[in-house]
Amino acid sequence: MLNDFIQESTTVWDFPVRGNWATHKSDYRGNFAPQIPRNLILNYSQEGEFILDPMVGSGTTLIEAKLLNRNAIGYDINQNAIDISKERLNFSVDNSSKQKVELGDVRNLTKLKENSIDLIITHPPYANIVTYSDRKNPDDLSSLAGIPKFLEQLEVGIKELFRVIKPDRYCAILIGDTRKGQHYIPLSYFILNLCLKNGFALKEEIIKTQHNTKYGNRWKGKAKSYQFYLIMHEHLFVFRKPKPNEDLSRIRYSMFQP
Numbered sequence: 001m002l003n004d005f006i007q008e009s010t011t012v013w014d015f016p017v018r019g020n021w022a023t024h025k026s027d028y029r030g031n032f033a034p035q036i037p038r039n040l041i042l043n044y045s046q047e048g049e050f051i052l053d054p055m056v057g058s059g060t061t062l063i064e065a066k067l068l069n070r071n072a073i074g075y076d077i078n079q080n081a082i083d084i085s086k087e088r089l090n091f092s093v094d095n096s097s098k099q100k101v102e103l104g105d106v107r108n109l110t111k112l113k114e115n116s117i118d119l120i121i122t123h124p125p126y127a128n129i130v131t132y133s134d135r136k137n138p139d140d141l142s143s144l145a146g147i148p149k150f151l152e153q154l155e156v157g158i159k160e161l162f163r164v165i166k167p168d169r170y171c172a173i174l175i176g177d178t179r180k181g182q183h184y185i186p187l188s189y190f191i192l193n194l195c196l197k198n199g200f201a202l203k204e205e206i207i208k209t210q211h212n213t214k215y216g217n218r219w220k221g222k223a224k225s226y227q228f229y230l231i232m233h234e235h236l237f238v239f240r241k242p243k244p245n246e247d248l249s250r251i252r253y254s255m256f257q258p
Contacts, residue, residue, distance in 0.1 A: 008039045013236070014209045020068055023088040028081075032174055033122050036236065037064040037210065040121050044170045044238070046099070049118035052164065054106040059085030062099045070119075075104030075114075106157035112164045120161055120171040123193075124154060134234065141151055147185065156196045162199050163186040167243045170203060171195075172201045176210075176234040182214035185226075188235035200239035201251055208234045 002021040018026055018033035037060055047069040050128035056074030062085060062151060065072035076082055085101040104111070106122075165171050173195070175188045196202065210232045242248055 005035065005038065007042055011204060011206045012209070013039070013159055013206055017210050022063055023091055024060065024063060025058070025088075028084060030125070031058045031060055034064055035059040036174060037121050038068070040170075040172050040238070041065060041070060041119065042067050042170070045119040046248065047095075050114070050116070050205070051119045052120065052173045053122050054104065054109060054120070054161065055079050055122050055124055056101055057123065059088045059101065060099065062089055066091075066097055066099050067092055069093075069097045071097050071217075072099045072103040073084050074099070075106065075109070075165070077100070077103065077105050079103060090200070107153060107160060109160040109164055113123050114163050115166045117164045118166060118169055120165055122161075123174045132193050147187065147190075151190055151194065154191065156193075158194050163243060165241045167241050169241060171200065171241070172236060172240045173239070174208065174234055174236045177231055179228065179231070182228050184231075188237070192235075195237065195239050201242055201248060202237065203240045204236075204238040206236035206238070208236050210234060
């Protein structure tokens with residue numbers, strides 16, 4: 001299937017069939033299609049550079065980094081995710097790149113120096129829609145009660161992402177939205193504004209369509225009855241860390257920045 005891969009050229013990405021090359025699998029709840037990090041890595045990095053995924057999940061980003069000759073490190077607060085990632089990185093490639101996964105927290109990346117990362121690719125939990133620690137780990141972002149608390153803690157992580165990425169390089173975040181009481185909660189735009197508030201500039205917003213969602217069929221009847229639409233898209237934001245003393249007046253349109 002990798003032979004069928006075509007690099008994306010627009011701001012709408014649609015993958016009806018997710019990639020299953022190398023050791024990629026779809027069995028880890030909420031992991032993203034490998035076409036996403038593959039496109040980002042090819043567009044925003046060069047061979048031999050250093051990629052970070054601070055919420056690594058089942059290792060999709062790092063598998064693609066290995067295949068594409070990029071060095072990478074992945075962190076996750078969940079030991080199960082670390083174990084799965086290590087297992088899936090256990091294959092041979094004809095390049096000298098190195099990948100490492102460790103227990104870690106996006107809110108505390110002190111092992112990484114300031115301005116040391118060439119590209120960040122990550123896929124945070126969508127608040128507590130899917131919990132990864134069975135609520136046994138109060139530090140897991142997916143276990144926090146309520147969206148305000150989730151956003152408060154994720155902002156700490158966003159500050160760390162801004163600190164470690166090199167100036168004029170990119171940080172890509174895939175995030176979706178949710179509903180409460182039949183009303184739309186634009187979680188993605190809350191996170192967009194947090195990133196702008198903390199110094200990032202928005203390079204791209206990509207709409208990524210969703211297919212074969214776990215609860216899609218279950219909610220079809222209720223959606224019609226209660227007059228709401230099923231959410232079948234996610235937002236892929238690509239942020240850039242501005243260069244020192246860069247004039248951002250022509251590209252700043254955040255509520256937080258004049």
